[in-house]
Amino acid sequence: MPDMEEHAGCAPVTTTGSVLHVFPPNNCDINILDNGRTVNDFIDNKIKECGSEDSAEPFFVANLDSVFKMHRKWLKNLPRVKPFYAVKCNNVPAVLRMLSALDTGFDCASKGEIQMALSLGVTPDKIIYAHTTKPLSHIKYASAHGVDMMTFDSEDELLKISRCHAKAKLVLRIAVDDSKSLCRFSAKFGARLVSVDKLLQRARELGLEVIGVSFHVGSGCTESLVFKQAIADARHVFDTANSLGFQMSLLDIGGGFSGREDFQVKFEEFSEVINGALDELFPPDSGVQIIAEPGRYFVDAAFTLAANIIAKRVVIDDMDENSDGEVKSPDITMMYYLSDGVYGSLSFLINDAAHTKVEPYLHRAVESSEQRYRSVIWGPTCDSIDKVTDSSWIPELHMGDWLLIDNMGAYSVSLSTDFNGFERAHIYPVVSAATWHALNLSYTFHVIY
Numbered sequence: 001m002p003d004m005e006e007h008a009g010c011a012p013v014t015t016t017g018s019v020l021h022v023f024p025p026n027n028c029d030i031n032i033l034d035n036g037r038t039v040n041d042f043i044d045n046k047i048k049e050c051g052s053e054d055s056a057e058p059f060f061v062a063n064l065d066s067v068f069k070m071h072r073k074w075l076k077n078l079p080r081v082k083p084f085y086a087v088k089c090n091n092v093p094a095v096l097r098m099l100s101a102l103d104t105g106f107d108c109a110s111k112g113e114i115q116m117a118l119s120l121g122v123t124p125d126k127i128i129y130a131h132t133t134k135p136l137s138h139i140k141y142a143s144a145h146g147v148d149m150m151t152f153d154s155e156d157e158l159l160k161i162s163r164c165h166a167k168a169k170l171v172l173r174i175a176v177d178d179s180k181s182l183c184r185f186s187a188k189f190g191a192r193l194v195s196v197d198k199l200l201q202r203a204r205e206l207g208l209e210v211i212g213v214s215f216h217v218g219s220g221c222t223e224s225l226v227f228k229q230a231i232a233d234a235r236h237v238f239d240t241a242n243s244l245g246f247q248m249s250l251l252d253i254g255g256g257f258s259g260r261e262d263f264q265v266k267f268e269e270f271s272e273v274i275n276g277a278l279d280e281l282f283p284p285d286s287g288v289q290i291i292a293e294p295g296r297y298f299v300d301a302a303f304t305l306a307a308n309i310i311a312k313r314v315v316i317d318d319m320d321e322n323s324d325g326e327v328k329s330p331d332i333t334m335m336y337y338l339s340d341g342v343y344g345s346l347s348f349l350i351n352d353a354a355h356t357k358v359e360p361y362l363h364r365a366v367e368s369s370e371q372r373y374r375s376v377i378w379g380p381t382c383d384s385i386d387k388v389t390d391s392s393w394i395p396e397l398h399m400g401d402w403l404l405i406d407n408m409g410a411y412s413v414s415l416s417t418d419f420n421g422f423e424r425a426h427i428y429p430v431v432s433a434a435t436w437h438a439l440n441l442s443y444t445f446h447v448i449y
Helices: 039-052 064-077 093-101 111-119 136-144 155-164 193-205 225-243 267-281 296-302 433-438
Strands: 003-005 013-016 019-022 030-033 059-063 081-086 105-108 127-129 149-152 169-173 181-183 209-214 219-221 250-252 289-292 303-316 332-338 372-378 387-395 402-405 426-432
Touching (some): 030 039, 039 059, 039 303, 064 081, 064 296, 064 433, 093 111, 093 426, 149 155, 169 193
Parallel strands (some): 030 426, 059 426, 081 105, 081 289
Antiparallel strands (some): 003 013, 013 019, 181 219, 303 332, 303 402
């Protein structure tokens, strides 16, 4: 049995080896890596546990140190831009608590997301209700709970807000060039520049307060210069609004930043363009607050998925003869069936245009001399669309082997289902002891040493 120590008025803390397990009263548990233990050590131990229990259930390891690292990178490269994390991207409570401890804001798109943020101690002033098509009941909920900042892009939305939240602080979302992004939004959201004047005048007639402008260049943006044009478009809208008597004080530059190191455009390149455009068009002495709505940037690299090979099938193509009468060697294709798939943690393979490729790798060491086979990896369900990889050249796998997939934080947990009765992957948040103490996370996670 592991040692257990009870702290008065606090959650129980257990230690197993060098990993400290903390169980806060709100079930937002976190595993503290102590004495030099790493995320890889934690994964190794967890897979051993699964083996001893004959469990093939998939699981995530969420590295909160990675979230902290990305936050520091943000502060270094975009010091004027306050991030409002997009909850829709990954709503794991431990992630939200970590970001709250780092003093980020939160981009919520529904009553449910607002409820979640508030339940974790986020104050209403750190929430932007960043959805331009809101149900009336959700607007009323925001109003009742002090969430005042929200977006709009149409006259009909203004009418709803005037009925349900007349004291809202409104942000006009404009459509911008998103042609360089893997996932585009302007066909669905954002007012065209030609309609801005009419919308602002309607807001004034309704007695509503417009405080700023927002835009989104699309997810998986591959061209940094689109931010320069989008910021210029926002400046035009600011000038129009100011001429109509609005006191404009907020610019929301949206998201579109990848958190992967291998993405074709580096975050530093985006930052250089954004900083230059802001300094020119919204200089520090303008008094305008700059925010953004990053999602995948913070969590892309933080999550690793571990999934088990639950079945295997060897497909041998028929042998035939060539023109010289020589019999060819048969082609062998390995079919593997994983304990997670596109109806679970890998759903982004069919519904997230900005994340379409995964690279599973064996948990065990692989010798360079091991023969590789053409391999297809399927998910566990009875649907043939449930395919993880189409053709990989990997060593032969066996039932019970574990595959790991990195960069699994964005639009995985939040989009997974339990189709066919397969359970969603369990999530194990981990953090190093150094980060735990540096950020005083014992307070954030309701644990006192």
